[in-house]
Amino acid sequence: MLDQALAALKTFDWGSDLNALNPIEEAVVASHGKAEAKQKLEQQLLAALQGGLSRDAREYICRKLAMVGSASAVPALAPLLISADSSHMARFALEQIPGPEAAQALRDAVSKASGAVKIGIVSSLGARRDGASVPFLGELLKDADVAIARSAALALGAIGNAEAATMLHSSLKVPGGHVASVIDALLSCAESLLANQKRSEASAIYQNLTHESQPRLVRLAATRGLLACAAGVS
16 A cells, blocks of 8 residues: 555646545554654655656655654755755755754755755754754854845744854844844844743843844843843743
């Protein structure tokens, strides 16, 4: 049954009868908590991905790899990151696959991509909340492309740790920096730190953003944050 479902991917598109793929869905569910079964299914999906499949079929496989994929899937997914036609589906899988290999593939792809594809890859590093990517994203804060610099700031805000906050705060001192995006990201960092009971670190960020040089709405948000820190609210 599973072999027949995998074979059905050769002619699959989103208008096809999804019932034909039910054995794959069932195998994904059955592999939960079973390392050997998950690894076997991953290899079967990767083998299917190498065939001459439609975009829809590749997207379907990537969605399943997001659930059962491991470092073994990264070499097959990494080349898909560069093309606008396949980048989104590859990113969807790599955002979910655990381990440093997936994050490294995303970082490696940034220099090979451009435009919206590059921005998407940067955002995926934030979606992974990958602390190891903080120095890399810090360098992108200096990018001449405004959209890339902004996406790096937002990714750092999504990661939300103390190192990301330090990187963002330092960028505020650079003339011509993308201040609004950096401040939004700093507020995100403070919220994450507070949620993780790191009130002193969160409070320091909020305190810096209460300065009268900041826009009124920023000062209000920072003041509310300080009150939450004082009250021990996460």
